Amino acid sequence: MAVHTAKQALDAAVEAARWAPSVHNTQPWTFVMSEGEIGLRADVDRKLRVSDASGREMLISCGAALFTMRTALRGAGVEPVVRILPDPDRPALLATVRPGAESEPDERTRALCGEIERRRTHRAGFTDLPVPRRLVEALVKDASQEGARLTPIGSPQAVEVVAALTRAAQGVQSGDRRFSLEVIRWGLPPGSARKDGVPAAGYPREPVRTDPHFAQRDYSWRHDWGSEAGQATQAATGVVALLTTPGDSREEWIAAGQALQRVLLHASAYGVSAAFHTQALEAHHLREFLREELCSGEQPQMIMRLGITFEDKDSVRRPLSDLVD
Incomplete structure (x- = not known):
């Protein structure tokens, strides 16, 4: 296994999550570490007030961070246990994630983990090479x-x-x-x-x-x-x-x-x-x-x-x- 303790797995997940894509690279998220789990919160101060008044793009960005955490935990050798919108009284708390059962990461998981920091958004045209x-x-x-x-x-x-x-x-x-x-x-x-x-x-x-x-x-x-x-x-x-x-x-x-x-x-x-x-x-x-x-x-x-x-x-x-x- 790549990581041997639950804390190391959680630390790796948060480190990975900050590389998720977000609208204008606003990075509209914060994380709360407590009692063996991560709380993913929307940082509403980073919401685009004009173009994203509903917060839709902000939550899509946070969803990308959530998947990144899930992937990093699997890469660390544990299955993620996720709850979406766990507390109606705290609307900014979008999800909680904690490490579950141990599991050996497969080849696909390792490949996805390898792209977390390498992936980049492109803002121009592409080459003529076709996408398979x-x-x-x-x-x-x-x-x-x-x-x-x-x-x-x-x-x-x-x-x-x-x-x-x-x-x-x-x-x-x-x-x-x-x-x-x-x-x-x-x-x-x-x-x-x-x-x-x-x-x-x-x-x-x-x-x-x-x-x-x-x-x-x-x-x-x-x-x-x-x-x-x-x-x-x-x-x-x-x-x-x-x-x-x-x-x-x-x-x-x-x-x-x-x-x-x-x-x-x-x-x-x-x-x-x-x-x-x-x-x-x-x-x-x-x-x-x-x-x-x-x-x-x-x-x-x-x-x-x-x-x-x-x-x-x-x-x-x-x-x-x-x-x-």
Whole structure:
């Protein structure tokens, strides 16, 4: 076994959880260590007040952290015992996790553990290398095992619809000073010492156009920040996919986050990265259109593109001392 005590397993789980993906890399979580278990709490001070007033994206981010903890515990040689939303009187407490029975981690678990710190969000186009169909099919199965549905969009017309909705939402948000200020709060200037947000090397200085074009967040708004690497050669759209859940409860937002991280870690193990587009999901009418027209009535929780890139971006994470009580 990789870890010999319950405390070591819990420490490893929290260390891993801080590497989970989150909207704008806000890292909207804290952890409480007590009586042999971890309490995962939403850090509501990090919620996006303008674009995520309901907290949906915050809870998806926390769900990704929860799956990361589950994976790290399995990698440490114990089965995780999880309770979701265990206390109605404490809505910020999203889950508790404690080590259960000992179990030898299998090859798949070890592979996922190896990607926790290596996985990166991509914010541009991809190379022309195709994502293997068998891998996409496996990712669909991954999501279903966490209570969500991953639907790759095969129709070029449907891909164009999703791209157009993304462009429309980005255009509206770019013209709204409140949205713009919220985004640039998390877009870091070169040389920033902050341990949250998106480093300047992690987003393009100028938009990288794909065909059809999926608009990206303008983290460099009115600044000459960002990276120029790869803009000429990495412009493929990749595989466009929608992550949905049957309903739209807090439990399902957390489930969507767990499904998302399971998909991302599996994809990363095969050299496949993801780019996220949440703009249309932050506009109620556009999200409803997606639900009714492309999601068979299910609730869209994430729009993503999957593809292959050879760029190696840096990422930043807050220290454990800021996260653990």
